[in-house]
Amino acid sequence: xxxxxxxLAGRIALTAFATVxxxxxALPIVxxxxxxxxKSAFASFPPDSFSxxxxxxxxxxxxxxxxxxxxxxxxxxxxxxxSLILGVTAATALTRSELPLRSAVYALVLGPLIIPHIVTxxxxxxxxxxxxxxxxxxxIALGHTVMASPIAVMxxxxxxxxxxxxxxxxxxSMGAGRxxxxxxxxxxxxxPGMVAAAIFSFITSFDDFYVSQFLSSVGTLTxxxxxxxxxxxxxxxxxxxxxxxxxxxxxxxxxxxxxxxWLGSGRQNALLSVETATALGAPGKETP
Amino acid sequence: xxxxxxxxxxxxRRLLASRRTRIGIxxxxxxxxxxxxxxxxxxxxxxxxxxxxxxxxLTLHWYADALTGVNLSVLFTTLRIAxxxxxxxxxxxxxxxxxxSRLRPLPAALAMLxxxxxxxxxxxxRTYGWIIMLGDKGLVNQLLAGLGVxxxxxxxxxxxxGVVIGTTxxxxxxxxxxxxxxxxxxxxxxxxxxxSMGAGRxxxxxxxYLPLVAPGLATAGLLSFILALGYYITPALMGGPxxxxxxSLINQQVMKQNQWNGAAAEGxxxxxxxxxxxxxxxxxxxxxxxxxxxxx
Numbered sequence: 001x002x003x004x005x006x007x008l009a010g011r012i013a014l015t016a017f018a019t020v021x022x023x024x025x026a027l028p029i030v031x032x033x034x035x036x037x038x039k040s041a042f043a044s045f046p047p048d049s050f051s052x053x054x055x056x057x058x059x060x061x062x063x064x065x066x067x068x069x070x071x072x073x074x075x076x077x078x079x080x081x082x083s084l085i086l087g088v089t090a091a092t093a094l095t096r097s098e099l100p101l102r103s104a105v106y107a108l109v110l111g112p113l114i115i116p117h118i119v120t121x122x123x124x125x126x127x128x129x130x131x132x133x134x135x136x137x138x139x140i141a142l143g144h145t146v147m148a149s150p151i152a153v154m155x156x157x158x159x160x161x162x163x164x165x166x167x168x169x170x171x172x173s174m175g176a177g178r179x180x181x182x183x184x185x186x187x188x189x190x191x192p193g194m195v196a197a198a199i200f201s202f203i204t205s206f207d208d209f210y211v212s213q214f215l216s217s218v219g220t221l222t223x224x225x226x227x228x229x230x231x232x233x234x235x236x237x238x239x240x241x242x243x244x245x246x247x248x249x250x251x252x253x254x255x256x257x258x259x260x261x262w263l264g265s266g267r268q269n270a271l272l273s274v275e276t277a278t279a280l281g282a283p284g285k286e287t288p
Numbered sequence: 289x290x291x292x293x294x295x296x297x298x299x300x301r302r303l304l305a306s307r308r309t310r311i312g313i314x315x316x317x318x319x320x321x322x323x324x325x326x327x328x329x330x331x332x333x334x335x336x337x338x339x340x341x342x343x344x345x346l347t348l349h350w351y352a353d354a355l356t357g358v359n360l361s362v363l364f365t366t367l368r369i370a371x372x373x374x375x376x377x378x379x380x381x382x383x384x385x386x387x388x389s390r391l392r393p394l395p396a397a398l399a400m401l402x403x404x405x406x407x408x409x410x411x412x413x414r415t416y417g418w419i420i421m422l423g424d425k426g427l428v429n430q431l432l433a434g435l436g437v438x439x440x441x442x443x444x445x446x447x448x449x450g451v452v453i454g455t456t457x458x459x460x461x462x463x464x465x466x467x468x469x470x471x472x473x474x475x476x477x478x479x480x481x482x483x484s485m486g487a488g489r490x491x492x493x494x495x496x497y498l499p500l501v502a503p504g505l506a507t508a509g510l511l512s513f514i515l516a517l518g519y520y521i522t523p524a525l526m527g528g529p530x531x532x533x534x535x536s537l538i539n540q541q542v543m544k545q546n547q548w549n550g551a552a553a554e555g556x557x558x559x560x561x562x563x564x565x566x567x568x569x570x571x572x573x574x575x576x577x578x579x580x581x582x583x584x
Contacts, residue, residue: 028417
């Protein structure tokens with residue numbers, strides 16, 4: 001709008017710069033996906049020839065990857081359930097009630113997002129080690145929930161704020177009980193936000209490295225820890241294929257969130273009159 | 289009968305309020321209890337451990353250890369790399385967010401998509417992508433050699449250049465998101481008003497636009513700095529021994545040296561740095577609020 005735009009040259013320079021930066025944000029991801037189909041053992045780019053060899057190696061006998069993948073999936077599922085329970089209750093308390101010490105509760109619930117993850121992970125290690133729970137998938141899932149629940153709370157707060165409370169009041173005025181209101185009004189309207197919260201909780205747990213690193217034992221290495229170890233210590237070329245799979249999962253999850261939001265965006269508008277609907281905007285703005 | 293009627297106007301409201309409060313406490317309880325047990329309590333026990341000697345007596349010598357010799361240089365390295373990361377992601381992020389905020393809605397949304405998607409891909413995976421790209425025969429060196437840049441190929445991995453490229457790339461989506469929000473929040477009427485009074489573009493940029501976005505810039509820079517302090521994966525994988533950051537040190541002390549107290553002290557130092565940064569963020573944003581009020 002101003003500044004560099006004053007000259008044509010400046011404008012071109014800024015656009016070119018922005019394009020290059022966007023390119024470099026996307027390139028590492030593109031490079032991994034292309035390299036994962038390479039035939040050669042060492043990650044060189046661009047590859048000379050293509051094959052599915054590294055994907056086959058992933059699932060070959062004696063491969064450590066399927067175990068790590070399923071462990072991470074189990075832990076992330078557990079953690080998603082925990083985060084969703086904590087998230088729904090906390091977001092309800094923070095948006096639909098008069099809560100004493102509201103800002104303190106808010107700060108506590110969002111605290112794990114700003115405290116360095118390594119500190120949280122160290123604390124959890126000091127908690128679970130004396131209980132000899134290191135390496136327990138449950139302990140890792142409980143730890144991941146500390147990281148994932150704030151994200152679920154944030155998304156669900158935005159979701160509940162986006163639901164017009166007058167709809168709930170209207171239902172109440174017509175004699176609906178609290179359970180009926182929750183089941184027939186709030187839940188259907190909050191569903192897209194809940195799906196988004198679940199997906200982002202899952203990703204957070206699935207990708208977490210710090211807590212897993214501290215809480216895992218030799219027998220229970222989650223996928224990120226396994227990837228880190230093979231990048232740090234033994235160069236295992238199939239790590240490229242694993243990385244490409246993780247990229248695919250992440251993009252799939254984001255597409256799913258987008259899809260659910262798009263499907264859910266019309267619901268409330270249909271229930272409200274036109275002028276209030278336009279003032280409300282889309283429910284469930286998630287900004288994790 | 290009359291007595292109960294007199295109580296009617298006040299009573300249901302108070303009853304309702306207390307019911308809403310009770311429901312609030314009930315619903316807040318699971319998350320609060322969970323985080324008190326698995327987040328606050330562990331941090332307090334870390335704090336306690338950092339001031340305890342092996343026999344349980346109070347001591348500060350873990351902090352003395354943390355602030356001398358190799359550990360002190362790790363602390364300085366951490367501060368240096370975090371500052372470099374914050375600076376680069378702020379400058380690049382500013383230019384990128386500025387360019388995007390000038391686009392029409394659809395191209396802007398597409399550009400933001402390219403910014404945001406990497407944010408949801410594991411930092412480990414993105415770091416690996418950068419390792420592939422920055423190697424001797426990687427894409428970047430091939431490009432530089434192809435353009436005839438003298439001195440190519442460069443050593444872009446396992447040194448500070450590599451680490452800062454990596455950490456900046458990890459941070460950039462976050463910084464751009466923050467700055468994009470700040471730039472969209474600028475009241476354009478103020479710029480138009482300055483232009484109508486004959487101010488040139490450079491003057492408008494320097495005297496109106498920059499002061500308006502300055503608090504947001506400072507906040508974004510500080511938050512990037514705070515986050516970068518805790519980085520572990522990227523410096524460990526893309527750096528050399530001189531790029532060991534405090535998070536790696538904590539991990540080494542726990543996993544390799546079984547030195548929990550020392551690790552706890554390092555953790556508390558990291559925590560204190562984070563809180564100091566957050567305090568500055570709060571200060572900057574309250575200054576910014578005051579300025580905004582006096583401007584409009």
